[in-house]
Amino acid sequence: MKVVVERATLLKALGHVQSVVERRNTIPILSNVLLSAEGGGLKLMATDLDLQVVETVEADVETPGATTVSAHTLFDIVRKLPDGSQVSLSQAERRVTVTAGRARFQLQTLPREDFPVIGESDLPTSFTLSSADLRDLIDKTRFAISTEETRYYLNGIFLHAPQAPGGGARKLRAVATDGHRLARFELPLPEGAEAMPDVIVPRKCVAEVRKLLDERDGPVEIALSSSKIRFRIGAALLTSKLIEGSFPDYNRVIPTANDRLLRIDPHTLAEGVDRVTAIASDKTRAVKLSLDSDRVTLSVTSPENGTASEDLPAIYGAPAFDVGFNSRYLLDILQQVEGDEVEVHLADAAAPTLIREGEDSSALYVLMPMRV
Template identity: 70%
Template structure:
């Protein structure tokens, strides 16, 4: 194999593929990126961790077609440090990859292309397209609520399923860690009817979100009950899905919360953030005392003292006190784009519903804390 590629092109592609590669690997080949040079010109770079796979095609001048695998992180670090604007020569032979750019030369050990594992996709019967902006919105408004608890592995991703809302066909995405729930509803894309319920793993979500920043149009999505594939321009991301059953989250979305607080999310967020400065690391608890058009946020910490702040809001129901984890509350408020947020409350122990208004595509549920 012998090919020449621009340093910027190589660096951009390697930045995508190397992040799939785990830093610690017991199987040496999984530390490598597969580089294939085709006779028609162009390089194909591929990396996998056996659950997630990325393939990207980039422009290059190919003198000799062929393929090899080399350490993904090492090649990425080299490309990062090469002079800007340089042309990079990649030449493989005799168990080595020769990398040359400007006055720099490297010889890196390689492993045979035939040893490189590929995820077998099998049949992906459901296919549809979503605008990249819609997919970004789905991810940004839900992923903070994905659980990191390995024992409840079925919560370690975003649950995507089709449903009906007031007779309208919709696609819903939800994530929860048991303390908070985030759900986004979008119009059901053509071709998604009858799709299986799927849980897209956290790592796939993170890699997909990075790649979406460079996609302008639509993303082609194909899936089966066990695999999903995203077509993103020059890159294709394939992932195994989480094999588990997501809980019926609709049961925790409150429908009868009759106490309504309307508040500016920015001033609310800043107030919570300020008083939470002294909250203990363990609980991060903030108390909210609601009175007629007056909301008092307070924190009492045995080690750090007390803090209180009044924030303006529209509230006309009977007053009461409720506590929340400050970080969870800030995560939700950070996703609100409007000048007003509705907080639907019931009492100090019932789940609280947060949304921009009854027309917004996203809603959030937050469990209160005892404070």
């Protein structure tokens, strides 16, 4: 194999694929990136056996061939090469020589035949989303993904297309929950997704897709089966296994009869919560909201540091009462609200609280209160 590729092009593609590779691997080949030079391009592939990223870049292929080298080492080398340089990759026996200007590196290789590949065939459901819609779908739900490995079926975003009540227009719905908060986001059902299975997209896949979306505007092609999902984002093709298991019936925890309504500017509330929690320690992340006529008083008590409080204007006409929340969870939700007003539907100090921008909002959040 011998191929010459522009440094910036190679660096960008390596950045996409090497982030999939775990720093510690018990299987040596999984630390490597597969380099395949053919036709007019260089194909790069990396995998952790559950997630695979492939990207093809333009290159001058002098001799076709394929081999594998350490993904992180090659990325670090290319990152430190001068801007605008041409990078030459040539393979001889069990080494790849990387040359750019007067710099020359020789890297150990492992056989291409040993590199595992996730099959991409038989993905019967396919549809397209805009980059903006997919970014919203991820950003408005992923903060609520659970990190608790015992309930592995909560370690991702639940993607499904439920039947609409009363025969209305169906939606593509994304849901994530960790048992303390729940986030739900809906989009009009894209053409081709009508028969899609209910799937749980793993946290790592979600994170890698979101990174790719930072650099790309335009349509994203999505194909899936009950066990795999594939995203085509520009020149990158990301394939992931899905989480096996059943996502719980989240509709049971979405309150429908909370009769105490608080309306407030989400930015004012978020800034106030951020300020009063400056004195909070990691052990005391609770913030108390004392609701009274058209006013909310935020307060935090820390045994180590003291107390803090702040009054905020709001629209509230129900009986006065106090409720406590985990301040980090509340801020995570408020950061996703884009409008000038957020609706907080409350019942009592122990019941789930519903948060949304309005009745027609595509995003909905549920937050469990804390005892304060």
